[in-house]
Amino acid sequence: MLADKSLKAFLEETASKSPVPGGGSIAAMSAATAAALTEMVANLTIGKKGYEDVQEEMMELASSLPSIRENFVSDIDRDAEAFNRVMDAFKLPKETEEEKTKRRNAIQDSMKNAASVPLAVAKNAFKIMDLIGKVVEKGNKNAITDGAVAVMMARTAVLSALYNVKINLGSIKDGDFVKVVYDEVNQLEGKVNEIEKEILSKVVL
């Protein structure tokens, strides 16, 4: 698993001329980081004087966020695997007509998968912005900048993942699939900067 590598080695591998891990995996990492910071703010609010009214909400957040974070951590690999599947499909034999058809279908399937994986990351990263809004508004004020960083990491995760969706959509021939996915991309793109701005407006230093 890529996330079992040291952070240093993971970044070295990202920097290398191997295309994976690339932007799609980094989108997932960014989402995992946003989830981690949100969890930290919830944890720093639990048991804190002055925050009695929000204890239950913070405990719910602290218990739901670990699995959300771990899912994003798995997405780091999922994205790399999706990219490798595309590469493998391109390497299939293309001598006979049958091989050509098989290869073409494999490429199309792998491309759809390579668009679907970051689309799921984008959707899930978008969803946690709501949780980040809660910790920024109601969580420990000493950790409010951590909430601000979390929302910016989540926004960057959403948009980064969407770039990776779009670059794959360009090669997909199934018009219905492309239309449905583009609609989702546009919806998320249209909202994410506004939501980031709204949450950051609550961080007054």
Added chain:
Amino acid sequence: MLADKSLKAFLEETASKSPVPGGGSIAAMSAATAAALTEMVANLTIGKKGYEDVQEEMMELASSLPSIRENFVSDIDRDAEAFNRVMDAFKLPKETEEEKTKRRNAIQDSMKNAASVPLAVAKNAFKIMDLIGKVVEKGNKNAITDGAVAVMMARTAVLSALYNVKINLGSIKDGDFVKVVYDEVNQLEGKVNEIEKEILSKVVL
């Protein structure tokens, strides 16, 4: 070193109720990631047909970026240490007048350091946006979305670091220091979103 931990363990530690690593370290990690992706795009352009004219520039980038990335990786720890120094200063004895003065000075010094560390991260992350612009404009078009992700990670690194500067400035009594730093914060904040937007406008999918 924090970056010697597995990415998974680093995120777990971020999520925990310990305030370090927190948003300041994540800002540095985000900058390191931006540097890594930029380096990857340069590496994917070197030796590539159709990119003969930019070989020298890409080789320069690929040779300068590793140390930039490693410096950001060290900043992950620098930020955590700066936070711990503030905590240690607050724990100093405050019985006698002499102890009180010593403690007050130690707190102020540690706060200045805790503002200076993320300010350096913000400035350096801002600087690499120029390098990212180069790989987006001239680098391998197949990796253009990696450049897009890099610029968003750099923007998020700058703004995240600046939040960490500002939260510390609030407690610093040296008016001249505060004024100088605020001017730098405002300058960076005023430009970073515009530069991100400009670079992203070149990423047409």
